[in-house]
Amino acid sequence: MKVTVKHWHAVAQWRWDTGNEDDSGDGDDVCGICRVAYEGCCPACKVPGDDCPLIWGECSHVFHMHCLLKWIGTAASKQQCPMDRRTWVTAERKVAKTHS
Amino acid sequence: MATDALKAQVRSKWQDAFKRINSNNPGITGLMAFSEVGHAVVHEETTQHLFSKQSWSHTLAFVKPINIKEDPPPKRADITTARRDFEVVNYCRRLPSDWCLDDDYMFSDEIRQKFYLVREDIDSYLSDYELSKDLSHISRLILRLKEWYDAWTPPEELGATIRNAFVLVFQTQLYSSLGPTFVKGFKDLIASTFPSSDPDIPSQTLDASTWVIFETLGFLDRYENIIASAGYEHIEAHVLEACAGQWETPMMDTLRTWMSEKVVPWLLLMYGRDANTTDEARALLSTIGSRFDFHVAKTLCDLRTREIFDIIVDYPDSAGALQDLKECLQRVDQRGALVKSLRKANRKRLLHPGAETRLILTQYVATIKCLRIVDPPGVLLFKVADPIRRERPDTIRCIVSNLVGDDDSGDSLVDESEPIVPLQQADTEDYTDPNWEPEPVDAGPDFRTNKPSDVISTLVSIYDSRDLFVKELQVLLAQRLLAITDDSTEKVEKERRNIEILKIRFGEAALQVCEVMLKDMTDSKRIDGHVQSQKASIVHPTIISRQFWPMLESSEIVMPGQFQILQDQYAKEFSTFKPDKRLRWLPHLGTVHLELQLEDRMLEVDVPPLEAAFIELFSEKNIRTIDELINAVGSVDKSAAFKALLAWVDLGVLKEDEPGTFRLLEVAEEAGPARDSSSRIAPTTEQDLAPVTSLQQQQAEQMKVYWKFIEGMLTNLGQLPLDRIQTMLRFAPGYDQTIEQLAGFMEAARREGLVGVKDGLWKLTPR
Numbered sequence: 001m002k003v004t005v006k007h008w009h010a011v012a013q014w015r016w017d018t019g020n021e022d023d024s025g026d027g028d029d030v031c032g033i034c035r036v037a038y039e040g041c042c043p044a045c046k047v048p049g050d051d052c053p054l055i056w057g058e059c060s061h062v063f064h065m066h067c068l069l070k071w072i073g074t075a076a077s078k079q080q081c082p083m084d085r086r087t088w089v090t091a092e093r094k095v096a097k098t099h100s
Numbered sequence: 101m102a103t104d105a106l107k108a109q110v111r112s113k114w115q116d117a118f119k120r121i122n123s124n125n126p127g128i129t130g131l132m133a134f135s136e137v138g139h140a141v142v143h144e145e146t147t148q149h150l151f152s153k154q155s156w157s158h159t160l161a162f163v164k165p166i167n168i169k170e171d172p173p174p175k176r177a178d179i180t181t182a183r184r185d186f187e188v189v190n191y192c193r194r195l196p197s198d199w200c201l202d203d204d205y206m207f208s209d210e211i212r213q214k215f216y217l218v219r220e221d222i223d224s225y226l227s228d229y230e231l232s233k234d235l236s237h238i239s240r241l242i243l244r245l246k247e248w249y250d251a252w253t254p255p256e257e258l259g260a261t262i263r264n265a266f267v268l269v270f271q272t273q274l275y276s277s278l279g280p281t282f283v284k285g286f287k288d289l290i291a292s293t294f295p296s297s298d299p300d301i302p303s304q305t306l307d308a309s310t311w312v313i314f315e316t317l318g319f320l321d322r323y324e325n326i327i328a329s330a331g332y333e334h335i336e337a338h339v340l341e342a343c344a345g346q347w348e349t350p351m352m353d354t355l356r357t358w359m360s361e362k363v364v365p366w367l368l369l370m371y372g373r374d375a376n377t378t379d380e381a382r383a384l385l386s387t388i389g390s391r392f393d394f395h396v397a398k399t400l401c402d403l404r405t406r407e408i409f410d411i412i413v414d415y416p417d418s419a420g421a422l423q424d425l426k427e428c429l430q431r432v433d434q435r436g437a438l439v440k441s442l443r444k445a446n447r448k449r450l451l452h453p454g455a456e457t458r459l460i461l462t463q464y465v466a467t468i469k470c471l472r473i474v475d476p477p478g479v480l481l482f483k484v485a486d487p488i489r490r491e492r493p494d495t496i497r498c499i500v501s502n503l504v505g506d507d508d509s510g511d512s513l514v515d516e517s518e519p520i521v522p523l524q525q526a527d528t529e530d531y532t533d534p535n536w537e538p539e540p541v542d543a544g545p546d547f548r549t550n551k552p553s554d555v556i557s558t559l560v561s562i563y564d565s566r567d568l569f570v571k572e573l574q575v576l577l578a579q580r581l582l583a584i585t586d587d588s589t590e591k592v593e594k595e596r597r598n599i600e601i602l603k604i605r606f607g608e609a610a611l612q613v614c615e616v617m618l619k620d621m622t623d624s625k626r627i628d629g630h631v632q633s634q635k636a637s638i639v640h641p642t643i644i645s646r647q648f649w650p651m652l653e654s655s656e657i658v659m660p661g662q663f664q665i666l667q668d669q670y671a672k673e674f675s676t677f678k679p680d681k682r683l684r685w686l687p688h689l690g691t692v693h694l695e696l697q698l699e700d701r702m703l704e705v706d707v708p709p710l711e712a713a714f715i716e717l718f719s720e721k722n723i724r725t726i727d728e729l730i731n732a733v734g735s736v737d738k739s740a741a742f743k744a745l746l747a748w749v750d751l752g753v754l755k756e757d758e759p760g761t762f763r764l765l766e767v768a769e770e771a772g773p774a775r776d777s778s779s780r781i782a783p784t785t786e787q788d789l790a791p792v793t794s795l796q797q798q799q800a801e802q803m804k805v806y807w808k809f810i811e812g813m814l815t816n817l818g819q820l821p822l823d824r825i826q827t828m829l830r831f832a833p834g835y836d837q838t839i840e841q842l843a844g845f846m847e848a849a850r851r852e853g854l855v856g857v858k859d860g861l862w863k864l865t866p867r
């Protein structure tokens with residue numbers, strides 16, 4: 001017998017590639033600022049994904065971009081990462097690495 | 101008759117009287133003077149008579165109760181002499197003395213002693229009546245009683261006192277002799293005087309003189325309640341006959357016409373006989389008339405209350421009955437009875453376990469429409485609906501299916517013509533609203549004013565929260581969107597239009613998640629377009645934003661062989677297009693279109709992924725056991741695996757050689773597979789359509805998180821009532837379940853033997 005797949009309507013979820021290759025669970029990683037899942041969206045947005053992207057820090061912390069920008073905009077932030085109080089430096093995404 | 105002693109007594113009294121009147125004047129001068137003051141009747145001759153020992157006995161003889169069966173009637177010739185005696189007697193009665201009481205007593209005693217004569221007649225007529233049940237015996241008895249009464253009545257000349265005394269003693273004797281048999285016969289006689297609603301049966305007419313007899317004998321006062329209840333029963337019978345099951349047009353006006361044409365003339369005869377003018381009659385009738393009118397309303401109200409369930413079933417053909425009910429309820433306070441009757445009928449006829457939710461909802465919507473007519477504020481509805489929402493939570497799902505047009509029956513619960521209005525914010529009362537009215541008194545604490553709104557809003561408002569609807573809507577939308585296998589923009593657009601309409605009801609914000617789901621559909625298509633342009637694939641996935649879709653049934657299956665490769669290729673291309681994202685497959689969802697090339701035949705089928713996975717495994721090796729197959733795809737429920745294999749058996753592709761072992765049929769076997777292939781066409785079960793966990797399952801999942809909490813609580817505190825558990829769970833982080841959900845969970849835990857409940861107290865089952 002030969003099985004030929006003619007058409008496959010499949011279902012998948014998209015996930016942010018947070019660089020964390022531990023893809024084991026359904027564990028919802030949340031934004032440290034708004035406490036909403038990365039795949040959700042920041043409080044200011046209604047639509048997740050490209051419209052409410054993530055931002056990666058050199059410190060390895062990841063936030064909703066909108067959340068971080070809002071935080072950085074406050075005087076209290078002193079331009080630091082809210083998690084570790086190191087000066088915020090946005091990381092270059094190592095795109096090549098994720099699917100090499 | 102009069103004994104010597106009596107005569108002596110009478111004489112002495114007369115002498116006393118004389119002395120008093122004469123005031124010790126010589127001869128009878130005092131008496132004469134007394135006479136001059138007012139009474140010319142006392143002349144010498146009568147004065148002589150006055151002392152005659154015969155005067156009183158004459159009188160007594162004249163009023164003596166005679167036996168009309170035997171005694172000759174008193175001679176009229178005597179009347180002149182007798183009248184003189186009466187005058188004297190009467191005259192003396194005016195004296196301030198108490199001796200006349202004694203002679204009344206003597207006279208009354210005579211009546212009592214002779215009453216056995218009347219009683220004999222009563223017994224004889226009544227036994228005739230009891231034998232024949234013929235009311236004419238009662239009529240004749242009444243006439244006969246009148247004869248006795250007339251014969252014994254003291255003449256008017258004797259004055260009112262003795263007549264009153266007679267009436268009193270006669271009636272007392274009479275009533276004590278008329279037992280229940282008579283009362284029943286009398287009631288039937290009265291009832292027979294009502295005009296029959298059947299024109300062919302003439303009613304027995306009693307002429308006015310009969311009513312006079314009733315009055316004379318005191319029956320109208322004595323048996324007033326009997327007569328009224330005959331009237332009430334007549335009304336009840338007529339209302340039942342004319343109105344039972346007649347729901348199309350309002351009956352109240354017809355009944356009122358009947359009242360004024362048939363009952364009022366009777367009432368006039370009965371209660372208006374003393375009236376000389378129309379106005380007097382009206383005044384007399386107004387009290388009794390309104391009592392009868394009230395009884396009509398009450399009887400109709402009771403009837404409609406008993407019929408309410410079927411009236412609702414018949415709606416809108418039963419609009420008349422509802423109009424009647426509304427009018428009656430304004431006169432008769434029967435709202436409580438109506439609620440009780442409808443709840444009882446619902447429990448018995450609607451909410452039994454076998455009833456289809458769809459059916460429940462249809463009746464429920466009709467209930468809403470009907471009760472809106474009867475009770476616009478909606479208090480009754482709220483009270484009636486309560487058991488429905490408590491006992492059948494799946495009605496929400498049914499309502500939502502209907503809302504999105506996902507209903508097999510095709511007909512909508514809602515009038516298409518009814519304008520869509522936003523759901524009200526249930527818990528705010530706008531006191532500045534000029535039309536604001538206080539809630540009806542029977543509203544109760546849980547009632548929330550339902551301003552006039554459409555059926556769906558009313559339906560939704562019965563439930564505690566619209567969130568439940570939105571969640572259910574999400575689940576349903578997810579199922580429908582994932583079921584779209586071809587790249588049909590049209591189907592997605594249809595869902596989008598649906599959601600647009602629902603936004604009007606539920607508000608934009610509540611349906612935001614649905615927006616994202618729809619966007620995922622269009623995004624998936626766009627992404628797929630791009631991926632296909634880079635590297636063509638037969639995989640066309642729907643890529644979902646997991647936070648915005650309802651919890652999907654999870655599965656651990658791993659697609660074997662070429663499927664795995666197809667998935668990986670696609671995922672890689674996706675990540676090239678969207679460098680910061682990756683795909684995570686939900687392998688058990690979706691549909692695969694396969695072509696099978698077997699030795700002697702070719703097959704094209706649409707199958708669920710698990711079936712595709714299994715057949716792929718058979719392409720490597722043509723005999724496999726079920727356990728082997730389950731291992732090969734990772735982990736899958738054995739019954740699900742069986743179901744998938746049997747699908748192939750039905751298609752004649754596999755054969756179960758021995759239990760649990762399947763063989764690929766490279767060459768088709770004649771005379772068909774063991775199973776009838778028609779079962780393949782059998783209607784898909786809900787399980788097939790529902791890759792998405794139902795709301796209830798989801799809630800159960802959520803509840804499991806709180807089980808540790810409950811367990812700890814019960815360990816430390818022993819036993820607790822449900823509401824205490826609910827209160828304490830509020831301290832658990834993120835707890836948002838309603839007490840009903842908690843109750844459902846505890847019940848499930850009880851079935852699993854984790855807890856027990858007694859007298860409403862829950863405790864852990866000792867292990």
Ligand SMILES: [Zn+2]
Pocket residue numbers: 031032033034035036041042043063064067
């Ligand atoms: Zn955030």
Ligand SMILES: [Zn+2]
Pocket residue numbers: 041042043044045051052053064066067
């Ligand atoms: Zn955002």
Ligand SMILES: [Zn+2]
Pocket residue numbers: 057059060061081082083084085086
């Ligand atoms: Zn940091």
